[in-house]
Amino acid sequence: MRCAIVAAVCGLLALAGCTNNPYPDADDHRKVLYSSFVEAPRTLDPAVAYTTAEHIVTANVFDTLLEYHYLRRPFELIPGLATGIPEAVTKADGSQSYRFKLRDGVMYHPDPCFTLNGQGQRARKTVAADVAFQLTRLVDPAVNSPAASTFADVLGVSEFTKRLSEMRKADPQFAALPPHVQYERAGRVAGIAVDGELDLEIVLAKPNPQILYWFAMPFTTPMPWEAVAYYDGNEGRANLGDQAVGTGPFRLATYAKQHRFTLERFADWYGHRPGSAPAPGAVFPADISPADVKAGVIDPAYAGRPMPFLERIVFTREREGIPRFNKMLQGYYDDGGIIKESFDAIIKDDQLSPEMVARGMRLDKEVEPTIFYVGFNMDDPVLGHSAGEKGRKLRQAMSIAVDVPEYLRLFLNGRGEPAQSPLPPAIFGYDKDYKNPFRQPDIARGRALLEEAGYKNGIDPATQQPLKLSFDTGNTTAQALLQYEFMVGAWRQLGLDVRVNATTYNQFQQKVRQGAYQIFQWGWIADFPDPENFLFILICENSRTKSQGANTANFCDPEFDALYREMKSLPNTDQRYQIIRRMVAILERERPWIELFHNESYTLNHAWLVNAKPMGISYPAYKYKDVKPKLRTEMRADWNTPVRWPLYLLALLIAAATWPAVRTYQRERS
Amino acid sequence: MLGYLVRRLAYGGLTVVGVLLLLFVLFFTVTDPDDIARKAIGERAKPEVYVQWKKNHGYDRPLFLNREHGAASAARYTDTLLFEHFRRMLTFDFGRSDADDTPIGKRLREGAGPSLSLTVPLFVLGLMIGVTIALFVAFFRETYIDRAMLVVCMLAMSVAGLLYIIGGQYLAGMLLRWFPISGFDPEASVVARFLALPVLVGLVSGFGADVRLYRTVFIEEMNRDYVRTARAKGCGDARVMIGHVLRNALIPILTNVVVAIPFLFTGALLLESFFGIPGLGSLTVEAIQGNDFATLRTMVYLGALLFIAGQLLTDISYALADPRVRLS
Numbered sequence: 001m002r003c004a005i006v007a008a009v010c011g012l013l014a015l016a017g018c019t020n021n022p023y024p025d026a027d028d029h030r031k032v033l034y035s036s037f038v039e040a041p042r043t044l045d046p047a048v049a050y051t052t053a054e055h056i057v058t059a060n061v062f063d064t065l066l067e068y069h070y071l072r073r074p075f076e077l078i079p080g081l082a083t084g085i086p087e088a089v090t091k092a093d094g095s096q097s098y099r100f101k102l103r104d105g106v107m108y109h110p111d112p113c114f115t116l117n118g119q120g121q122r123a124r125k126t127v128a129a130d131v132a133f134q135l136t137r138l139v140d141p142a143v144n145s146p147a148a149s150t151f152a153d154v155l156g157v158s159e160f161t162k163r164l165s166e167m168r169k170a171d172p173q174f175a176a177l178p179p180h181v182q183y184e185r186a187g188r189v190a191g192i193a194v195d196g197e198l199d200l201e202i203v204l205a206k207p208n209p210q211i212l213y214w215f216a217m218p219f220t221t222p223m224p225w226e227a228v229a230y231y232d233g234n235e236g237r238a239n240l241g242d243q244a245v246g247t248g249p250f251r252l253a254t255y256a257k258q259h260r261f262t263l264e265r266f267a268d269w270y271g272h273r274p275g276s277a278p279a280p281g282a283v284f285p286a287d288i289s290p291a292d293v294k295a296g297v298i299d300p301a302y303a304g305r306p307m308p309f310l311e312r313i314v315f316t317r318e319r320e321g322i323p324r325f326n327k328m329l330q331g332y333y334d335d336g337g338i339i340k341e342s343f344d345a346i347i348k349d350d351q352l353s354p355e356m357v358a359r360g361m362r363l364d365k366e367v368e369p370t371i372f373y374v375g376f377n378m379d380d381p382v383l384g385h386s387a388g389e390k391g392r393k394l395r396q397a398m399s400i401a402v403d404v405p406e407y408l409r410l411f412l413n414g415r416g417e418p419a420q421s422p423l424p425p426a427i428f429g430y431d432k433d434y435k436n437p438f439r440q441p442d443i444a445r446g447r448a449l450l451e452e453a454g455y456k457n458g459i460d461p462a463t464q465q466p467l468k469l470s471f472d473t474g475n476t477t478a479q480a481l482l483q484y485e486f487m488v489g490a491w492r493q494l495g496l497d498v499r500v501n502a503t504t505y506n507q508f509q510q511k512v513r514q515g516a517y518q519i520f521q522w523g524w525i526a527d528f529p530d531p532e533n534f535l536f537i538l539i540c541e542n543s544r545t546k547s548q549g550a551n552t553a554n555f556c557d558p559e560f561d562a563l564y565r566e567m568k569s570l571p572n573t574d575q576r577y578q579i580i581r582r583m584v585a586i587l588e589r590e591r592p593w594i595e596l597f598h599n600e601s602y603t604l605n606h607a608w609l610v611n612a613k614p615m616g617i618s619y620p621a622y623k624y625k626d627v628k629p630k631l632r633t634e635m636r637a638d639w640n641t642p643v644r645w646p647l648y649l650l651a652l653l654i655a656a657a658t659w660p661a662v663r664t665y666q667r668e669r670s
Numbered sequence: 671m672l673g674y675l676v677r678r679l680a681y682g683g684l685t686v687v688g689v690l691l692l693l694f695v696l697f698f699t700v701t702d703p704d705d706i707a708r709k710a711i712g713e714r715a716k717p718e719v720y721v722q723w724k725k726n727h728g729y730d731r732p733l734f735l736n737r738e739h740g741a742a743s744a745a746r747y748t749d750t751l752l753f754e755h756f757r758r759m760l761t762f763d764f765g766r767s768d769a770d771d772t773p774i775g776k777r778l779r780e781g782a783g784p785s786l787s788l789t790v791p792l793f794v795l796g797l798m799i800g801v802t803i804a805l806f807v808a809f810f811r812e813t814y815i816d817r818a819m820l821v822v823c824m825l826a827m828s829v830a831g832l833l834y835i836i837g838g839q840y841l842a843g844m845l846l847r848w849f850p851i852s853g854f855d856p857e858a859s860v861v862a863r864f865l866a867l868p869v870l871v872g873l874v875s876g877f878g879a880d881v882r883l884y885r886t887v888f889i890e891e892m893n894r895d896y897v898r899t900a901r902a903k904g905c906g907d908a909r910v911m912i913g914h915v916l917r918n919a920l921i922p923i924l925t926n927v928v929v930a931i932p933f934l935f936t937g938a939l940l941l942e943s944f945f946g947i948p949g950l951g952s953l954t955v956e957a958i959q960g961n962d963f964a965t966l967r968t969m970v971y972l973g974a975l976l977f978i979a980g981q982l983l984t985d986i987s988y989a990l991a992d993p994r995v996r997l998s
Binding site: 018019020021022023024025040042043141142144165233239241242256257258259260316317318319320322323326327330332509640641642643644646647657658661665669 | 708711716718719722766769770771772773780810813814815818836839840843844845846847848849850851852853854855857859860863864866907943944946948952953956
């Protein structure tokens with residue numbers, strides 16, 4: 001009995017001292033930013049890393065030659081590791097070159113891999129040859145980089161990859177050599193030329209002004225050959241995909257990718273080395289818009305201050321939305337999205353609820369450069385090109401029937417902007433006044449169009465039954481099926497019989513490969529903020545069945561393709577704008593897609609998080625952000641005082657319940 | 671005893687072979703290695719990338735017979751997926767994850783610590799609390815305490831485990847703010863904070879069945895002649911219950927307990943997954959969700975091995991706990 005009492009008292013004392021703070025107390029007063037991620041990164045190799053979880057590491061650990069201005073919209077490129085933004089020089093043979101000059105004295109993060117260069121140092125200076133090496137890696141078929149097709153435009157790439165593949169096939173010993181040795185022996189790519197330590201020239205076989213955006217992505221970061229050779233996964237060494245040897249403002253300090261990783265400020269970052277002239281990407285921009293200041297997004301006191309401001313960034317994996325959101329509300333994550341389950345409690349009339357405002361929360365909304373759409377397979381005999389005017393009217397009728405505002409209200413808490421064309425706001429060519437006549441829900445007009453198509457009341461004259469169509473998907477979740485059913489319901493109002501064929505993802509991919517599908521739903525998140533990055537999805541060259549490209553609708557229109565080629569090579573002028581509007585008009589008429597919506601992100605930020613301006617594109621610029629640890633500690637303490645009375649009540653109840661039995665027992669025994 | 675052990679080990683060996691064959695059928699013949707490669711590296715890679723990936727992961731061989739080698743060559747049979755599958759599993763060379771190329775052995779080593787830090791306290795505390803409450807209830811059998819505990823135990827057994835987790839996170843993490851809602855940090859100063867809630871949830875969700883089982887065992891023992899004899903000889907209640915009843919009730923308790931010991935290494939799937947503990951339970955869930963066949967078949971194989979080990983341990987512990995048990 002005595003033991004039980006002692007144990008109970010010990011348990012109570014232990015619980016009395018407990019806290020829900022998941023972080024060591026010693027970090028309370030440090031400039032540490034806490035954030036979360038859902039899916040574990042697959043790889044940190046910047047040539048391959050492409051997902052959001054991967055970019056939160058790569059975009060902060062690897063510097064790029066160019067960057068985006070943090071505050072200006074539409075997005076604007078500024079120099080990063082390069083000393084300036086290169087101008088395109090067109091050569092006599094029609095090729096175009098860009099010449100980059102790197103900043104001098106930029107150091108890599110210290111790493112054991114640098115012992116390979118035989119100089120006994122754990123770090124070294126960045127040189128232009130490192131960028132050339134990385135660009136070569138991008139086109140190496142063995143690396144399988146998502147950027148390979150973009151850099152295939154570089155002069156001599158196809159010849160290089162052919163040589164490299166043949167040499168690897170012919171000689172297994174060659175294939176086992178470190179990549180930099182293989183590239184040297186295979187002969188360099190003709191269009192990637194290094195001139196001295198810091199100069200680099202890229203020659204493109206044909207003009208591609210959008211290529212500069214790729215130099216603002218971690219794909220093209222300088223990569224030391226030592227890192228690739230050292231981290232080969234052999235003899236106990238890690239894979240390159242689990243390491244990040246960069247030059248960025250933060251270095252990878254710990255990396256348990258399934259669970260947690262931390263970035264720490266890099267003391268020797270070029271941005272704050274004494275004596276170096278401040279680079280545009282190394283100091284906080286001075287041209288802060290009054291709107292950002294008024295909204296509390298940017299603190300003007302930071303203008304011109306050297307970055308980064310944070311000591312450390314801790315990313316913790318949170319696979320489940322509810323715990324992640326609740327911890328954010330408790331103040332243990334500095335920012336986060338809003339889960340569907342709590343949306344109505346947090347947002348009232350599209351604004352933060354008074355309770356959230358009272359907690360000092362700030363809501364940042366931004367329409368992201370994305371497009372979600374329903375596509376028609378234009379190779380299909382009923383819906384596609386070969387159906388001619390009949391097919392066109394059918395697509396127009398189906399397009400006009402889908403009520404996207406209602407869809408957004410039902411499934412996404414209204415978080416999205418109904419799309420009128422593939423182009424989202426903040427992308428050049430977007431016209432805010434444009435209303436696509438086939439995207440304004442009108443069932444009566446849809447029925448009329450269907451009648452014009454020869455399907456009066458949705459009846460197929462050949463069978464005298466409602467026209468049967470198939471909506472193919474690889475997503476079998478209940479939520480997705482409800483969303484598809486919404487669209488099927490809209491088409492049913494026209495009299496059409498559209499069936500959802502939900503299969504495994506594998507089977508769906510198989511259908512796509514074989515072209516055996518009619519209607520599908522897909523989305524696109526822009527790699528860079530340029531209309532080309534949306535309109536290329538619909539050119540014939542990228543047709544899925546012909547080239548396994550991104551054009552899953554298999555849309556082919558010679559006029560659209562010609563306009564695309566013209567638009568692609570132009571800067572953002574009125575001429576380019578007019579061409580884009582003509583392309584949008586073709587899509588309006590032909591309807592290969594039913595444009596649904598552009599996703600809108602809702603981000604909650606705590607009062608202590610400073611300078612967190614939403615970027616839209618995948619570019620998590622933590623060097624601009626800062627936290628106020630004192631305010632955070634105070635607010636956390638205020639919100640998280642443990643409620644202990646239920647514990648005492650429970651102990652009391654157990655004691656009261658058992659006491660009579662114990663007393664009876666004692667009486668019987670005495 | 672030795673003969674019995676050898677026979678049990680032989681049965682165990684046969685079971686392992688059966689498990690390996692079943693795994694081979696499920697993971698190599700039902701699932702096409704081309705599909706595995708496509709899932710791992712995406713749909714749009716060049717053909718040579720798929721070929722290299724399959725080679726790196728050992729999926730490039732024929733299933734049963736390699737006709738590239740001559741009829742007399744042993745490699746005709748050994749350079750196959752079937753042989754390689756058996757070799758890897760039996761030598762514990764599990765290769766690399768299909769999802770991200772990480773060596774699976776490394777993942778197992780990294781995950782074992784967090785899993786054990788959750789499952790060992792859960793196991794020990796669960797056993798102690800279950801036995802203590804069951805002894806108490808058995809002692810007060812047929813009283814209001816016994817009947818109240820029956821209701822509590824039935825309630826505990828009837829509620830789904832997931833509800834305990836979500837309810838526990840909401841109540842103890844969100845409303846009462848006693849513990850972090852989820853997460854894990856091996857740092858000594860904070861690790862107990864993270865483990866307290868999952869252990870508590872595990873204890874609450876598991877104690878009902880244990881208490882009912884142990885109570886039944888204890889009551890059965892309490893009705894035996896030796897208990898009456900002990901009381902007649904003047905033994906106190908504490909000595910009777912702990913010194914005699916508990917000791918003699920060990921065999922059925924051991925059956926329940928020892929078989930669970932090996933599974934402490936494989937972690938707790940739901941608890942780890944929902945509380946964000948990066949253990950082997952989480953690893954298994956990840957492998958299922960991420961189409962990581964290499965990791966999944968490793969976990970299934972290890973699960974089967976541990977089950978066989980658990981059975982063997984149970985039989986041995988019978989003999990150790992009760993010398994009257996003869997295994998011949």
